[in-house]
Amino acid sequence: MCGIVGVVSHSPVNQLIYDALLLLQHRGQDATGIVTQLDRKFFMHKAKGMVRDVFRTRNMRSLPGNTGLGQVRYPTAGDANSEEEAQPFYVNAPFGIVMVHNGNITNAKALRKELFGTDHRHTNTTSDSEVLLNVLAHELDRVTSGSKLTPETVFAAVAAVHKRVSGSYSVIAMIAGYGMLAFRDPHGIRPLCLSKKSDDGSFMLASESVALEGTGFALDRDIAPGEAVFIDLQGEAFSAQCVPEGQAHHNPCIFEFIYLARPDSVLDGISVYAARLNLGETLAKRVLSAVPPNDIDVVIPIPESSRPSAMQLAQLIGKPYREGFVKNRYVGRTFIMPGQGVRKKSVRQKLNAIASEFKGRNVLLVDDSIVRGTTSKEIVQMAREVGANKVYLASAAPPVRYPNVYGIDMPTKEELVAHDRSLEEIRQLIGCDALIYQDVEAMKKAVGSLNPSLGGFDASCFDGVYVTGDVTAESISELNADRNPVVQDDADADSALS
Numbered sequence: 480m481c482g483i484v485g486v487v488s489h490s491p492v493n494q495l496i497y498d499a500l501l502l503l504q505h506r507g508q509d510a511t512g513i514v515t516q517l518d519r520k521f522f523m524h525k526a527k528g529m530v531r532d533v534f535r536t537r538n539m540r541s542l543p544g545n546t547g548l549g550q551v552r553y554p555t556a557g558d559a560n561s562e563e564e565a566q567p568f569y570v571n572a573p574f575g576i577v578m579v580h581n582g583n584i585t586n587a588k589a590l591r592k593e594l595f596g597t598d599h600r601h602t603n604t605t606s607d608s609e610v611l612l613n614v615l616a617h618e619l620d621r622v623t624s625g626s627k628l629t630p631e632t633v634f635a636a637v638a639a640v641h642k643r644v645s646g647s648y649s650v651i652a653m654i655a656g657y658g659m660l661a662f663r664d665p666h667g668i669r670p671l672c673l674s675k676k677s678d679d680g681s682f683m684l685a686s687e688s689v690a691l692e693g694t695g696f697a698l699d700r701d702i703a704p705g706e707a708v709f710i711d712l713q714g715e716a717f718s719a720q721c722v723p724e725g726q727a728h729h730n731p732c733i734f735e736f737i738y739l740a741r742p743d744s745v746l747d748g749i750s751v752y753a754a755r756l757n758l759g760e761t762l763a764k765r766v767l768s769a770v771p772p773n774d775i776d777v778v779i780p781i782p783e784s785s786r787p788s789a790m791q792l793a794q795l796i797g798k799p800y801r802e803g804f805v806k807n808r809y810v811g812r813t814f815i816m817p818g819q820g821v822r823k824k825s826v827r828q829k830l831n832a833i834a835s836e837f838k839g840r841n842v843l844l845v846d847d848s849i850v851r852g853t854t855s856k857e858i859v860q861m862a863r864e865v866g867a868n869k870v871y872l873a874s875a876a877p878p879v880r881y882p883n884v885y886g887i888d889m890p891t892k893e894e895l896v897a898h899d900r901s902l903e904e905i906r907q908l909i910g911c912d913a914l915i916y917q918d919v920e921a922m923k924k925a926v927g928s929l930n931p932s933l934g935g936f937d938a939s940c941f942d943g944v945y946v947t948g949d950v951t952a953e954s955i956s957e958l959n960a961d962r963n964p965v966v967q968d969d970a971d972a973d974s975a976l977s
């Protein structure tokens with residue numbers, strides 16, 4: 480889950496893209512980049528780091544033009560440490576294309592071979608996004624050879640991309656001198672939404688509605704699964720469904736609603752905040768059947784993402800909701816940091832307990848999800864250190880048991896605390912007095928009831944069902960083999976836990 484943004488306007492876009500990226504920073508903390516276009520020329524600046532650190536005034540000054548793209552990266556493929564793999568990516572033929580991608584290509588290895596052997600295209604990094612860009616470039620070249628680039632030819636190229644590429648991809652690209660193209664994979668796994676400003680006719684495309692609202696745009700609609708939108712440089716927009724009828728299914732990633740997205744965003748017709756409240760409500764029922772309510776004195780969220788669920792849960796079980804942990808706002812999100820070592824250290828730097836909320840009390844801690852168990856184990860220990868009597872732990876998401884291959888960095892099952900362990904084994908490992916998880920079906924209902932028109936969710940890390948239908952144990956290990964040493968680091972999560 481990276482954050483992506485694209486703007487077509489009648490005035491300079493550099494500041495607007497910067498502002499939108501800041502609003503999407505929670506989706507990627509590792510690298511960032513902006514590219515703008517002026518007179519068929521691209522101007523780009525990208526580097527490792529957060530938005531505020533990467534773009535200095537001199538960089539912003541060298542990003543002229545009224546159209547542009549930006550990205551914040553959370554690496555899920557290739558090399559997490561490489562500056563080269565920061566986005567946007569650029570190819571010079573045909574036309575000159577720059578592209579940003581949120582998602583993960585599951586057949587990148589096979590495509591890389593095809594690109595080299597059959598399409599005679601060169602890729603220079605281990606990034607799956609560079610592969611995707613080259614497939615798009617090849618298909619654009621093929622459909623426009625001997626004819627002009629029109630919205631129809633662009634859509635034909637996207638249709639060909641859908642046939643070749645597997646996995647998750649929300650994409651925004653700029654074609655030099657022509658316009659901006661956006662498309663979403665046939666399952667709509669990662670989000671992408673669109674806005675047109677009524678006063679000046681400018682367009683913004685972004686991963687989350689919060690980026691639109693925070694920059695003076697208003698959410699018009701989501702890009703549909705399999706759909707492509709092309710906005711020419713005169714500001715005229717065209718759109719088309721690029722997969723054959725019956726082959727597009729709307730299965731957004733449910734983890735967006737649990738953890739990844741900001742609570743003030745609305746994705747695919749669902750308010751993330753409302754989803755988290757609903758998850759708290761269903762979790763409350765499970766808590767009541769597992770722990771006698773009189774045994775709980777206070778409900779304490781593990782900041783940040785669990786707050787709405789914890790609040791709702793507390794109200795339903797009739798217990799006080801208290802802020803027992805204070806988050807250091809200058810430490811980023813720990814889950815999306817690359818490498819288990821840095822994640823583990825960061826939990827202690829990030830959260831500190833207010834002893835008076837714990838002393839002598841039976842506390843129910845609530846988190847949105849337990850993935851590697853890094854956070855839970857540290858937090859339970861911290862609660863005990865400041866004098867908690869009993870420490871119960873509830874998770875608004877069900878046990879994460881399966882690897883994710885669609886853009887969340889949980890590539891190996893061995894690193895997941897719930898993989899191949901019973902509830903009791905997980906409880907012992909985390910060290911809490913009772914452990915209560917959300918149920919998979921209840922989770923799907925809690926979120927899905929907010930938009931019944933969806934065709935279900937990608938909930939693969941919870942139920943092991945991969946919506947693209949082509950993910951096997953073999954392809955998962957192949958994907959891991961393509962990662963840089965970070966995955967090896969992650970595979971050590973077990974030892975880091977104990």
Ligand SMILES: O=P(O)(O)OC[C@H]1O[C@H](OP(=O)(O)OP(=O)(O)O)[C@H](O)[C@@H]1O
Nearest residue numbers: 783784812813814849850851852853854
């Ligand atoms: O079991 P783990 O592997 O530790 O991962 C799960 C934790 O990581 C996330 O928090 P994070 O600090 O990333 O972000 P937040 O501040 O938005 O909650 C999530 O909210 C859980 O607290």
Ligand SMILES: NC(=O)CC[C@H](N)C(=O)O
Nearest residue numbers: 480481554555556581582
């Ligand atoms: N989280 C993402 O969307 C990552 C995009 C791409 N797979 C990368 O690793 O750069």
Ligand SMILES: [Mg+2]
Nearest residue numbers: 781782783784
């Ligand atoms: Mg958290």
